[in-house]
Amino acid sequence: METEDASQSTPPPDPSHSTPPSDPSQSTPPAENPESPPARKRRRRRKQFPEMVPSLSVRSLRPQSTSRSGTAPLYNDSMIDELLQLQPRPPRRRSNAGGDGSLSDLDVEALVALSVGFASDSLSEDEILSSVVPTLAGPIQSNYIIVRNHILSRWRSTVSSRLSESHAMESIRSEHKNLVSSAFSFLSSHGFINFGLAPAFRLPAVPSPPRANVVVIGAGIAGLAAARQLITFGFKVAILEARSRPGGRVHTRKMCSDDGSIVAAADLGGSVLTGINGNPLGVLARQLGFPLHKVRDVCPLYLPDGRPVDTATDSRVETAFNQLLDKACKLRESILEEFQSVDVSLGTALEAFRKAHGVAETPEERMLLNWHLANLEYANAALLSDLSMAYWDQDDPYEMGGDHCFIPGGNCRFVRALAEDIPIFYNQTVSRIHYGCDGVLVYTNDQAFHADMALCTVPLGVLKKGSIVFDPELPPPKQDAIKRLGFGLLNKVAMLFPHDFWGGGIDTFGHLTEDPRQRGEFFLFYSYTSVSGGPLLVALVAGESAIKFENSSPVETVERVLGVLRGIFTPKGIEVPAPIQVVCTRWGSDKFTYGSYSYVAIGSSGDDYDVLAEPVGDRVFFAGEATNRKYPATMHGALLSGFREAANISRAAKRSSILSTTDRVDCREEQLDLDDLYQNPDLSFGSFSVLYDPCSSSSDSISLLRVGIGERKTGSGLLYLYALISKRHVMELHDIDGDARRLSLLYRNFGTKLVGRDGLGSLGENLLGRIKIDFSVS
């Protein structure tokens, strides 16, 4: 068994892994409890939209669905976006109302717009910034909204084809031509239409010269989405990625038996498409022809002794849990009204109400309540004691409607498709971003990259840790937001078994524990049998348990999780085999994320997401899930943030007329003379001058030494010779007197020979490149 992105591993698995795989069609029937409890996996407490929300666009929680059938439903095109089913095809003249009470075309199109995050009666902030209408409010704005909704719906009905402006015009009266142009341009540039991975959206060749050069830091979903859009817009782009793979927190791991007969794809990070209506990942799935598997509602819960939870108790406690959340919600409304900015933890509020109302007093009820609390900690990747009561669910109004779905084969399928044809430099850990009016210099472990702009998509955990130095420092409000916003933890244990002993008819089952401090440990199991290609179970570890899990031994973990599974299945006469392969995640110790996803911590609010998203000086831009106020902590939120920043970069490039300053996003193109560089050396003594490596302050870093050999000796002006030596050696040379003694130390003690300009080799040329860029930017 293995830990992901960590070095621990354990002895080979049990010999029982040679058991042949079971035929899924003959697998053990669904674990008992025929009267499965109602849908319970509330991702978060959900507020209603203030206006016109059809029930079909309101969604529940992370692992939720509406299907109660025992068979695995696969999505097809017609099921993907239920709203669109209501829309008559082909598009025809706008009708204002269905006389029979049915929805009119306009209503349906408004709902489609709502499902992708537009308000029904006002412009979005980005639309206002883009000046889509000459005057705000009034009839022009209303007409614009109708036109925008129509274009959006039209493209959403045929997402694999490119919609042209003239096609968009077809069903709009010609007097609104300007509005069509405006809406079409806004929707295209902001990634609402004509985006994705269908052949029609293949990447174009970058024009020469490009509009500008952009270095994107991080090849997660946000970075990949932004890079694709930017290339489409005519920018030259390079992605610098610290890992040796793309995808970041979306990571599908292939698990298999030694003989390769049992194989499964395990999503160790982002897994569920949470709400498919309006979801841009649903659009990509449609374009790529990926089927979607709807996560089924059936989720039996088991007591520690393996008995199923009594259905009546189950629904009673679930109702009580929701009432506690309602009370916390009312309390915060009155607190916010009165004091504006007072905040406490959601955990404190819930516990106070629980005590006051005598909720969950029997041991079984208490365990059930703790299970719901663990589920809430999972959804937020946070301890309830850290979550802001005031704003923890600030994103609820924007939740994507529709079912929650898996992609059979795992989300790496999206990553692979998104990364295709994008220039990505792997194993490039960015340590410093230097920016100024001439552009940006992005330093990695061994190179420096010069570009017009940089887009930073690293996780909030990396920003919190200060792994990247910004030079000059980020503005104080941004630094404060980085500190305030929470970045929490969720871990997983992925287990490949010889066969599916839990039954293929369910996607989830839960386990209750007596110890409240362990409530998050293996509280929920996801069965991936129907989508991963093999008998795969993934156990979730949330809350306090997720933190402890970072340091627990994998062997012990496997024993504990098998103990839980045996507790559930052995009393039913079902033998739990030893797993073939186990992978444990350690997202908290992973130095390229330091956690799982963002949450609103006490004292923070939705505003902090916006502050994190703000660009700095039209040079450094920010994307990633933690910059998306409406859809944080999700894969689609990351994707949309990438689209958003591509649009912002494009707008900024236009605004400040930033033109491409270098033909390649690479330092080696700089055309500076060595004499220019040595006019201001970092150190000079006698005939020696030194230029340090601008990317490193270590005393072992290599410097470029130049020694001037006097006119007297050569008889024809100064001759310069060069050497690459460590900074430490530079200091030793500096500390002794006289050039002759220095040269002797150099040759005899350091064994360094002076060479001509052409003899510096690739190490020297790389160093020179970094120095030149630093020189040109500062």
Ligand SMILES: Cc1cc2nc3c(=O)[nH]c(=O)nc-3n(C[C@H](O)[C@H](O)[C@H](O)COP(=O)(O)OP(=O)(O)OC[C@H]3O[C@@H](n4cnc5c(N)ncnc54)[C@H](O)[C@@H]3O)c2cc1C
């Ligand atoms: C365990 C877990 C479960 C989840 N479950 C779900 C789910 O079911 N549904 C859902 O929608 N979302 C889920 N998420 C959240 C979702 O995966 C993320 O929101 C999304 O993938 C974030 O994408 P991103 O591009 O913002 O960041 P990332 O994917 O983290 O990409 C950032 C990239 O930057 C790179 N990087 C970091 N530091 C540096 C550096 N110094 N230099 C260069 N590169 C660097 C990283 O290696 C990474 O590739 C889950 C996440 C986790 C961890």
